[in-house]
Amino acid sequence: MKRVASMAIVMALPWAAPALAQSPLAIVQTCYVCHGPDARGAAPIAPLAGLPKDHLARQMADFKADRRPGTIMNRIAKSYTDEQIGLIAETLAAMK
Amino acid sequence: MLGTRRTFIRTAGAAGVGIAAFGAPAIAQAAPRIVVVGGGFGGATAARYLRLANPKLDVTLVERDDRFVTCPFSNYVLGGFRKLDDNVQTFDALKSKHGVKVVKGEATAIDTTARSVTLGDGSKLAYDKLVVSPGIDLNFKAVPGYDETAAERMPHAWKAGAQTLLLRRQLEAMPDGGTFIVCAPDNPFRCPPGPYERISVVAWYLKNNKPKSKILVFDAKDAFSKQGLFQAAWESEYPGMITWVAGKDGGKVESVDAAELSVKAGFGTEKGAVVNFIPPQTAGRIAIAAGLAEANGWCAVDPTTFASRKAANVHVIGDAAIAGAMPKSGSSANTQAKVVAAAIVAGLEGKEAMPPALFNVCYSLVSPDYGISVTNVFAATADKGIVPVPNSGGVSVGKPTSMGERKLEAEYTAAWYQAIVADSWG
Structure with a gap:
């Protein structure tokens, strides 16, 4: 039963409307x-804006x-x- | 009949924004008028983010008071380690920095067909889009004996201000060895961890000043927010002081006698030296007067845009809204407001709203140096509503490690407040 159900999901996917992604901002x-x-930042909570993307990610x-x-x-x-983590890091890194 | 009306509203809502109101060139020249009702976490954030997203928008915030006193951190006034003045937020920055028009007045009626808000002095504010963020009203008819007069003897202190100071004075005047009774309502209500944080910080005050005193909690519920963490902390920090009576054990209050300071529940009738009665609540009365609320007193919304289910061109956010798994909190209202600001801006540009980003964190202090939290990121879809992202979020670690989570979270509690008030009113 389980296999049938998951197969149905997989098969349904190509026809599903593509989900709109959230805006990273x-x-x-x-x-x-x-x-x-x-x-x-609000000390002691860390400021994040402008930090290197790789570091944030x-x-x-x-x-x-x-x-x-x-x-x-x-x-x-x-x-x-x-x-999402990559997009969050990219967005924060680009902020001044 | 209802189906017909709903269909009509949906159709009107879909077609109305892009074409009728702003599509025609003559009208498009005027800045879209957005009215925000309520200057709390939701309303202030909505006004601020609307102007940040598009400084051409004509944004008017309607608020009955000159200032907003936050409920978050008002428990610390009761615990005696914060001044209520430190909870006051003004609208100065919204006006001067962000160009929000702030109108002092009480919204008394909303005509969702003509698209106007009526204020207490009879004046009207026309809108193209309306954001309703009225918070809660207390139900003074739910429990026999508890009305507005009774609240002067048995404060609710569930709207920060005079009621907070009244309850604090009563606690200061309470003799050592007295019983402080707290009555907590059934779900849903503003700030689910609030009653239990209150019990904790008052216990801290009593332990240090009136250590023979007891706290008796009558609860309409059988479970509450961060229950395991709170109860473990009560055991370790305030042993023997706090008795919590669950609804199933007779905790649901049947009636109160304010003159006698007595509370009658299935558990029995108990007299307190001080009684804090937190009554059941509804959406703020303007939401109900405007026909935006369901029979249960709260406002149903589209989970992805917080658009009202009852009226086109209206969004409802914050405590007043039915927001699925999101608790009624300042953090929830703040992130909901950003979703609405983005949805309104997208709608005015004729674009589809992007999927919402919704988040909550509720920090609570058990004592000034002991903090705990619950947090979640939420996913919102039209069919499933607002649900927490699985296998993530939740409450603080059960057993603190050498890093000292409780102390750190107490520090983050204070930092959260600074951050969110700046993000809402700053």
């Missing part, structure tokens, strides 16, 4: 709740995989796909 704007407007990936200990970012980072 919209995701980044949710960071401001704790990291402050334009992610400039690595921190998020490390939080997600529990390689970096944290209080809350581990829980939050697990909500995002690797692709």
Whole structure:
């Protein structure tokens, strides 16, 4: 039964309307709740704007995989796909 | 009949924005008028982000007071380690930095057909798009004995301001050895962890000042937000002080006698030295007066845009909205407001709204140096509504490690407040 169900999902996918992706800026704007407007930081919460993209992406990936200990970012980072993390990092890195 | 009306509204909503209101060149020259009702976390953020996204928009914020006193951090006033003045947010930056027009007045009626908001002085504000963020109203008819007069004896302190200071004075005057009774409502209500944070920080005050005192909690519910973390903290920080009575054990309050400071529940009738009664709530009354609420008192919205299910060109955000798994919190309202700002801006440009980015964090202090949190990122779709992203989010670690999570989260609690008020009113 399970196999039939999953096959049906796989087969249905090509015909499904392509899901519109979230705007990366919209995701980044949710960071401001704790990291402050334009992610400039509210000490001791880290400023994020303008940091190197690779650094930001690595921190998020490390939080997600529990390689970096944290209080809350581990829980939050697990909500995002690797692709979303890349877009978040890119958007934050481009901010001044 | 209802089906016909709904169909009509949907059709009108879909066609109305791009073409009728802004498509015609003559009208397109005028800046689209957006009215925001309510200057709390939701309304202020919506006004701010609308102007950030498009400085040409004519954005008017309607608020009955000159300032907004935040409910978040008002529990710390009750605990005696914060001044209520530190919770005051003004609209100065919205006006001077962001060009938001701020109108002082109480929205008393909304004509969603003519698209205008009536204020208490009879004046009217016309809108092309309306954002309704009225917060909550307290239901003074739900529990026999608890009305607005009773609230002067048994404060609810569930809207920050005079009620907060009244409850603080009562706690200061309470004799050592007295019982502080807290009555918590059934879901849904503003700030799900709020009653339990309040119990915690008042316990901290009593432990340090009136250590023979007790706290008795009557709860209409059988479970509550961050329950495991709160109860473990009560055990370790305030042993023997707090008794929590669940709804199934007779915690649901049947009536109160304000003159006697007594509470009657299935558990029994108990008299307190101070009683904090938090009544059931509804969406702010303007939402109900405008016909935006369901029979249950809350406003149904499209989970992806927060567009009202009841009226075209209207969005409802914050505590007043039914937002699926999102709690009624300042953080929720802030991120919902950004979703609405983006949806309105997209709509005015004739574009489809992008999928929303929704997030919540609720920090709570158990004592000034002991913080805990719950957080989630949410996915919103038309068919499934608003649900947490699976296998992520949730509450703070159950057993703190050597990094000192509780102390760190207490520091982040304070930083969160600075960040979100700047992102909402700054």
